[in-house]
Amino acid sequence: MYRVKEAFYTLQGEGAQAGRAAVFCRFSKCNLWNGREKDRAGAVCNFCDTDFVGTDGQNGGQFETAEALAAHIRSLWPDAPGQPYVVCTGGEPLLQLDAPLIKAFHEQGFEVGVETNGTLPAPEGIDWLCVSPKADADVVIEQCSELKLVFPQSLAPPERFQHIRAQHYFLSPMASPSVPEGGPDPVKQSNTRKATDYCLAHPRWRLTLQMHKIIGID
Numbered sequence: 001m002y003r004v005k006e007a008f009y010t011l012q013g014e015g016a017q018a019g020r021a022a023v024f025c026r027f028s029k030c031n032l033w034n035g036r037e038k039d040r041a042g043a044v045c046n047f048c049d050t051d052f053v054g055t056d057g058q059n060g061g062q063f064e065t066a067e068a069l070a071a072h073i074r075s076l077w078p079d080a081p082g083q084p085y086v087v088c089t090g091g092e093p094l095l096q097l098d099a100p101l102i103k104a105f106h107e108q109g110f111e112v113g114v115e116t117n118g119t120l121p122a123p124e125g126i127d128w129l130c131v132s133p134k135a136d137a138d139v140v141i142e143q144c145s146e147l148k149l150v151f152p153q154s155l156a157p158p159e160r161f162q163h164i165r166a167q168h169y170f171l172s173p174m175a176s177p178s179v180p181e182g183g184p185d186p187v188k189q190s191n192t193r194k195a196t197d198y199c200l201a202h203p204r205w206r207l208t209l210q211m212h213k214i215i216g217i218d
């Protein structure tokens, strides 16, 4: 059984695939926070900007089989030329994404992207793997397509993750979790300046912004 909070067609807003059309499949649950506001302060990851509790979001639900979920996601892809792309996120997608689901996505013609906190092993066959480390949780994935570090995290300086092999190293300014998408966010503005300064001083790292929030698409 796969539990999905929501699924929607949008543009990937972050990282090296930014601007690419994708169906986002947001799985329920995370291993670093239970998603309840009252427990945020004590959670391993406490800056999360996402509601991943339950299955009650847009196009969300419980799916008995990999084939049923892949067909549901495929129904959200437009009938138009272009490589279909699904981004598995959450919550923590690696709690649920398994080899049969990757196979079912591939059989539906999808390239499969994943956004993960990197604390769980990744199954074979993922086409694009984005690892976003959290200060208080050890990363077990040693190789990925892109490393995308939310910045700054006081106990997670970028140097701590440079041993992880990646095609791209990104800093993503930390946004206030509670600010509505598209709203003014002074915390994010000051973090954007800090991330910019870090990238200027350490050119291995690139800046990425949450484009979907800037343009207000989801």
Ligand SMILES: C[S@@+](CC[C@H](N)C(=O)[O-])C[C@H]1O[C@@H](n2cnc3c(N)ncnc32)[C@H](O)[C@@H]1O
Residues within 6 Å of the ligand: 030, 047, 048, 049, 050, 089, 090, 091, 092, 093, 115, 116, 117, 118, 131, 132, 148, 150, 172, 173, 174, 175, 176, 177
């Ligand atoms: C909600 S997470 C879900 C996937 C996975 N659990 C993870 O943490 O990578 C998706 C992306 O949003 C990022 N993110 C979460 N909260 C954020 C915030 N307040 N500001 C900037 N990025 C944030 C995460 O680091 C991750 O790259």
Ligand SMILES: Nc1nc2[nH]cc(C(=O)O)c2c(=O)[nH]1
Residues within 6 Å of the ligand: 010, 011, 012, 013, 014, 024, 050, 089, 090, 115, 212, 218
């Ligand atoms: N448009 C858009 N791009 C994204 N890239 C990563 C996201 C995520 O929440 O995993 C995300 C998201 O929530 N929306």
Ligand code: SF4
Residues within 6 Å of the ligand: 030, 031, 032, 033, 045, 046, 047, 048, 049, 050, 052, 090, 091, 092, 117, 134
């Ligand atoms: S950012 Fe990712 S790891 Fe952190 S609580 Fe949200 S879903 Fe979990």
Ligand SMILES: [Mg+2]
Residues within 6 Å of the ligand: 050
């Ligand atoms: Mg998001």
